[in-house]
Amino acid sequence: MFDIHTQLFEGQDISFGPIDYEKDAEIESNWTHDAEFMRLMELKPVRPMSPALVRKQYEKIEKEIEESHSLYYFTIHAKADDRLIGKAVLEWIEWTNGNGWIRLGIGSADDRRKGYGSQALQMLLRFAFAELNLFRVTAMVPAYNEAMISLLKKFSFVEEVRRREAIERDGRFWDLLTFGLLRSEWESQNASAREEKP
Amino acid sequence: MNDILKGELVRLSAIDPEEMSGALARWRRDSEFNRLLNMGVIHLDSAKAIRQWIEKDMENEGSREYFFAMRSLADDQLIGGLGLDVVAWAFRDAFVAIFIGEREYWGKGYGTDAMNVLLEYAFLELNLRRVSLGVFEYNPRAVRSYEKVGFRNEGRQRSFLNREGRRWSMFLMGILRNEWMEQNHKPVKSQ
């Protein structure tokens, strides 16, 4: 049920948290040395970052959150041990049009394929639609990110745009896809999910 | 080596902050112009504020943005602006923005000509591989102009804009270097 008592930042096996300058920087620095993860998460050239550089990036993120009012940044934690396992972002929010762009990733390959991504996306969408009152949510994904594409499709995102050969990586060209989900589509998803529950 | 910044109706020139800010302040009072160009809330900014923003942009411009003033060849009048935002150098892809502020130049081929000049710059000077653009559903004149130049429809983001009490899509279009070179009878070199 989505009512006022809902814990927006608590999921079944994961929770959302703020940036932790002490604990997160080392872990995230390791992620940045993993090019496979970085190529899934970022379109800009992958570059490893020291913990100090990661902290600087955190400062930039918090500054932008404060100044732009169009960015929401969450760390994803495994509930079992409160370990940092990923991040979920809502960015480029345009309030008058009710748009936002989402990005999320689970940093370590060991933590993937456990349903955490699904839970994180569910929580992020609930935040976008029920808390930020957005009208639509957009995700931009390179064609090689099959895991993200199937996750989005599972949540009934519609493939709206295919920018041909927009990405060059690993010696070949890839299309860049844009997926969109309207609030009405998300609501009907949840309505039918509720109906299915015994 | 041809005159790369000159077309048949327009030429691209450097932006003079004083001149451009005065023109933009005037053009933006035309809210139709504003809404065709901008997705965000439209403001009426002073020429002074616009000038500061242009000058700050020019400082940061450096490696990512390439913006020009659009001038008519006939009488050298400043009629609009256009430019490229290289979103990803490693992918050689840029988003193009173009606007004509002087209404009497709408619908007469000036935009199409300017876009071709800019694409030549993009492909033959910046060595880009593709150029992208976003255009609002309620701007059919622009869509026709872009199609004439060779942009292809790549999709649309549904209900992207909320204006005048209804929702509108934003169309995404793209053109690849090879496509544009062929259309303009330029020798196509394999990359």
Add this chain to the structure above:
Amino acid sequence: MNDLFRGELVRLTNENIDVLSESEIRWQRDTEFHRLADGDPAELHSEKKIKEWLEKRMSDDNPNRFNFSIRTLADDRLIGFIGLYLPFLHGCDAWVGIGIGERHYWGKGYGTDAMRVILRYAFTELNLHRVSLALHEYNTRAFRSYEKAGFRSEGRVKQDQIREGKRTDTLFMGILRSEWKDAFVEGAL
């Protein structure tokens, strides 16, 4: 999508400045290393200055520079640095520079391995068309390493350096993406 930053002997990293400065302070005392790596006179800088310079070098602010540290896979030892400099973003070429500060690791394939890793990065992540480098003619060990990594000689500038009273040339080498691809396919790399 392979592990882009990992080779067979080394991996490329980004390090905290205090970790790097400890090594740089030691390496700057080794003038043989300096004379192989650089063309300017050997100097001794304060720790403070070195840290400032490292901050700039290892930051990610500059879109034209991609600098990395080199660590051994076997014992995670920090042994040197390697980086790419793109003179033009809209161009298709970059300069690569490498230095192995830990002498113990000279002549054992570590440099060649690091070079292979960065070439893969240059060609499959930055999508460059070619990579260039320059070296002193007296740096024969480096020349052999670069050849093994796939670089070809492109010329020399005669007698543009004087060291120990002797005039020496600067050699230039380059590798094209197509050459790298061929070598890659053949299994040479």
